[in-house]
Amino acid sequence: ILNVEQSPQSLHVQEGDSTNFTCSFPSSNFYALHWYRWETAKSPEALFVMTLNGDEKKKGRISATLNTKEGYSYLYIKGSQPEDSATYLCALNQGGKLIFGQGTELSVKP
Amino acid sequence: EAQVTQNPRYLITVTGKKLTVTCSQNMNHEYMSWYRQDPGLGLRQIYYSMNVEVTDKGDVPEGYKVSRKEKRNFPLILESPSPNQTSLYFCASSGLPTDTQYFGPGTRLTVL
Numbered sequence: 001i002l003n004v005e006q007s008p009q010s011l012h013v014q015e016g017d018s019t020n021f022t023c024s025f026p027s028s029n030f031y032a033l034h035w036y037r038w039e040t041a042k043s044p045e046a047l048f049v050m051t052l053n054g055d056e057k058k059k060g061r062i063s064a065t066l067n068t069k070e071g072y073s074y075l076y077i078k079g080s081q082p083e084d085s086a087t088y089l090c091a092l093n094q095g096g097k098l099i100f101g102q103g104t105e106l107s108v109k110p
Numbered sequence: 111e112a113q114v115t116q117n118p119r120y121l122i123t124v125t126g127k128k129l130t131v132t133c134s135q136n137m138n139h140e141y142m143s144w145y146r147q148d149p150g151l152g153l154r155q156i157y158y159s160m161n162v163e164v165t166d167k168g169d170v171p172e173g174y175k176v177s178r179k180e181k182r183n184f185p186l187i188l189e190s191p192s193p194n195q196t197s198l199y200f201c202a203s204s205g206l207p208t209d210t211q212y213f214g215p216g217t218r219l220t221v222l
Contacts (some may be wrong), residue, residue: 032208043200043213044153051208089153096141096160096207097168099151 002026004092006101013080016110020076021104027071032093035064035075038103039086047075049090061091080108112137114214116201121221124189131186131217133201141204142184143168143211144176146197153200159184160207191221 005024013019025033032051036044048057052069062079077084087103114135125131135142143158145168155168159178173195175187184203188195198218204213 001112034211043215046212049208049210091153093208096143096158096166098143098145098155098211099169100115100155100157102150102152 002092002094002099004090004099004101004103006088008104009102010105010107012107015080015082017080017108018076018078019073019080019106021088021106023073023075023101024101025071025073025090027068029094030068030071030092030107031095033066033068033073034052034089034091034093034098035073035103036089036091037086038089044089049093077106078105082108082110084108112212114201114203116199116214116217118217119215120218122222124222125192126190129188129191129219130158131188131199131201131219133186133202133214134182135184135212136182137203137205137212138181139203139205139212140181141207141209141211142178143202144174144184144186145200145202146170147200147216148197152166156186156199158207191219193221195219196221 036045038044050066055066066073087105089103091098091100144156145153157176159165201214204211
């Protein structure tokens, strides 16, 4: 059974701090890597889809990088704000079959 | 408005009583998928569909059935629900299997 690991499990930061989390996955049979943002009582919201080794994507203060050869992706949040508080999920996409990590729960204190 | 809808949003039922959770998308997406979310276990894929009449098992298909007779609809069927199927269920769709997936609002199911 393939495993997608995310670390840390949870993170508490102060407003203005920059932070990053990791998603690790087996590098074989790679099609795409998804990042989602999931707020309590809402549905997961897509952040990025990454497919190529070396990919870097950015959306406002959030960016992500991908290394398919070593099997990891980093998500960075620059200058965290309280509204960034959420669970951040990554998912390995194997051509339609998705395996999610357990998520990193981010809490940003004002 | 482009969206994925699920019905019902909340359901309490009893063991063994067949139920269907509907999922519909208005984006002409080919790919659709069902997930369940349980505390400590994250999101797990139940079934997915690449197109009409094409479905495949995800990681946790036992106890579930799906059908894809039309492109827009992908119902999840529990023929004989059991308490271990109490969970939060999400439907999602995307244009292609590796595209960004759009999630429905979720269905909270309780099986007594």
